[in-house]
Amino acid sequence: MDAYLAAIVSVTLIHVLLALGLTLQYGFTGLINFGMVGFFAIGAYTSALLALHGVPVVLSVTAAAVVAGVSAWPIGLASLRLRDDYFAIVTLGFAEIVRLALTSEKWLTNGVQGLSRIPPIYEGTGTAAAFIIVAILLAVTAAAIFLIHRVAYSPFGRIIAAIRDNEEAVQAIGKDPARFKIQVLIVGSALAGVAGALSAHYVTYIVPEQFMALTTFYVWVAVIMGGVGRVSGAVVGTAILMFFLEGSRFLGDFLPWISSVHMASIRIGVVGLALVLFTIYRPQGLMGDFTKR
Amino acid sequence: MTYLALVQNGIAQGLIIGLAALSMTLVFAIARFPNAAAGDMLTFGGYAGLFAFNATGSLLATGLFAIIATALLSLAMYYAVFRRLAGRSSVSLLVASIGIGFMIRAVLGVSFGHGQLVFEIELTRPYIIGGIRVSPLDLKLALSALATLAAAFGILYMSSIGRQMRAVADNSDLARVSGIRSERVMAALWLLVGALTAVAGVMLGMATIVAPEVGWEILLPAFAAAIFGGIGSPIGAVAAGLILGVTQELSTPFVGFTYKIAVSFVVLCTVLVMRPRGLFGKAEAVR
Numbered sequence: 001m002d003a004y005l006a007a008i009v010s011v012t013l014i015h016v017l018l019a020l021g022l023t024l025q026y027g028f029t030g031l032i033n034f035g036m037v038g039f040f041a042i043g044a045y046t047s048a049l050l051a052l053h054g055v056p057v058v059l060s061v062t063a064a065a066v067v068a069g070v071s072a073w074p075i076g077l078a079s080l081r082l083r084d085d086y087f088a089i090v091t092l093g094f095a096e097i098v099r100l101a102l103t104s105e106k107w108l109t110n111g112v113q114g115l116s117r118i119p120p121i122y123e124g125t126g127t128a129a130a131f132i133i134v135a136i137l138l139a140v141t142a143a144a145i146f147l148i149h150r151v152a153y154s155p156f157g158r159i160i161a162a163i164r165d166n167e168e169a170v171q172a173i174g175k176d177p178a179r180f181k182i183q184v185l186i187v188g189s190a191l192a193g194v195a196g197a198l199s200a201h202y203v204t205y206i207v208p209e210q211f212m213a214l215t216t217f218y219v220w221v222a223v224i225m226g227g228v229g230r231v232s233g234a235v236v237g238t239a240i241l242m243f244f245l246e247g248s249r250f251l252g253d254f255l256p257w258i259s260s261v262h263m264a265s266i267r268i269g270v271v272g273l274a275l276v277l278f279t280i281y282r283p284q285g286l287m288g289d290f291t292k293r
Numbered sequence: 294m295t296y297l298a299l300v301q302n303g304i305a306q307g308l309i310i311g312l313a314a315l316s317m318t319l320v321f322a323i324a325r326f327p328n329a330a331a332g333d334m335l336t337f338g339g340y341a342g343l344f345a346f347n348a349t350g351s352l353l354a355t356g357l358f359a360i361i362a363t364a365l366l367s368l369a370m371y372y373a374v375f376r377r378l379a380g381r382s383s384v385s386l387l388v389a390s391i392g393i394g395f396m397i398r399a400v401l402g403v404s405f406g407h408g409q410l411v412f413e414i415e416l417t418r419p420y421i422i423g424g425i426r427v428s429p430l431d432l433k434l435a436l437s438a439l440a441t442l443a444a445a446f447g448i449l450y451m452s453s454i455g456r457q458m459r460a461v462a463d464n465s466d467l468a469r470v471s472g473i474r475s476e477r478v479m480a481a482l483w484l485l486v487g488a489l490t491a492v493a494g495v496m497l498g499m500a501t502i503v504a505p506e507v508g509w510e511i512l513l514p515a516f517a518a519a520i521f522g523g524i525g526s527p528i529g530a531v532a533a534g535l536i537l538g539v540t541q542e543l544s545t546p547f548v549g550f551t552y553k554i555a556v557s558f559v560v561l562c563t564v565l566v567m568r569p570r571g572l573f574g575k576a577e578a579v580r
Contacts, residue, residue, distance in 0.1 A: 078562045
């Protein structure tokens with residue numbers, strides 16, 4: 001039971017990191033990143049491949065952050081000077097292409113068989129090791145929350161909030177919004193890369209199928225439920241989402257006539273329904289500012 | 294010979310992408326958001342067509358039933374969700390459309406399973422036209438697509454409601470003060486969008502398979518074609534769809550089958566960097 005609890009907390013923390021990246025990008029700056037899972041995947045494969053070649057996990061996770069951040073740069077250059085929705089489409093496409101490449105480039109990624117026996121975050125077995133891993137993930141998440149708080153209340157944070165609220169006004173005071181947006185995109189994607197790397201080392205095997213677009217929208221649902229533009233929202237939203245995803249697994253045990261394939265469909269449907277209902281009835285989310293819509 | 298066959302496949306694919314892109318560009322121009330549910334509407338059209346085909350066996354009935362069913366779904370989407378979000382940012386509508394797409398896929402997955410279904414159409418001997426083998430089914434499908442496009446362009450450019458749609462696309466405030474009722478325009482838009490995606494879905498189902506994910510895979514090429522053609526340009530969307538379809542097929546000998554979708558992504562990025570307004574779009578619409 002303890003081990004199970006530790007597992008849920010670990011997976012939740014990894015998703016909190018993703019949600020924090022999206023909060024920085026969408027909540028603070030207004031970037032519609034529909035390709036979170038692409039950067040998550042790049043981070044996972046970078047770190048896994050390096051670690052499998054003997055690089056220490058601390059370094060490989062750092063490298064994952066760098067590679068995911070750098071891969072975001074051309075995406076930003078291509079689309080962030082245009083309308084917001086173009087960026088959404090480009091990132092959506094980017095994530096699909098990443099998954100295609102992971103499936104096809106067998107020499108590097110071992111194709112659909114994926115990579116296994118990835119070194120874990122912390123060597124060891126049993127409950128004690130599981131709790132040490134939770135502690136490490138907690139430390140990384142806390143560091144990310146601290147970083148994002150610092151960003152939000154810095155001069156940089158005020159400018160990105162201004163870009164979200166009124167881009168023309170930011171241009172009028174002589175700042176280049178695209179430059180700031182690209183920086184935010186890189187930082188948020190690096191965070192997604194770290195999340196991917198930690199996930200790879202946590203699960204210890206990765207296959208391209210783990211990086212479907214659905215993961216991106218899990219993060220979106222978490223952020224929208226919790227409250228857009230709130231760090232607390234990212235945490236609360238992710239916790240609720242994980243509760244639901246784990247709950248649906250138990251529901252499968254109680255309702256044996258629902259096959260696991262059907263359960264996957266139902267999960268997609270519930271995510272869709274949550275996106276629609278929250279957009280219509282509570283766009284500010286659960287932790288959001290109730291005075292404005 | 295092989296290249297000709299690829300071009301022929303490309304045109305068939307291009308008509309599907311073009312129909313989807315046309316629906317996308319109309320929503321983009323008139324309702325002002327990228328409709329990410331279009332892919333799953335297409336899938337729905339495929340399933341609706343398959344249902345009618347298994348019941349009647351007639352191609353005409355298949356097409357008509359798919360068009361009616363998908364147009365009604367599309368109208369329901371507008372009244373249940375998009376109308377309530379009128380006046381919100383395009384992000385809200387985009388996120389909601391993703392949600393609707395997921396719901397459609399979930400319902401199809403639960404009702405019909407995840408297996409791949411096919412239209413069991415008897416193979417007939419191909420016509421030989423000028424040394425090129427053309428199967429009668431492909432020809433019929435291509436002609437139906439062209440007829441659908443002709444009907445759509447007729448509605449857009451020769452009817453009163455089409456003129457009103459184009460007026461709203463140009464300037465919605467001006468359209469409103471000239472007495473155009475936006476709700477009627479929107480209802481007509483969503484019916485038209487449903488019909489277009491239905492035809493694309495049936496064509497896709499007949500050319501390949503019917504499965505819950507097929508539409509999602511057309512979404513990216515369709516977005517790329519809508520932007521390549523220039524947002525708000527119907528003729529641009531169709532032309533760009535054909536160009537993308539043929540390019541995708543011609544690229545397969547060089548990049549392999551799996552990277553076919555990547556071609557549209559590369560085209561999309563290139564267009565956004567070099568000429569963001571696309572082939573026929575207006576410069577002020579993209580910033």
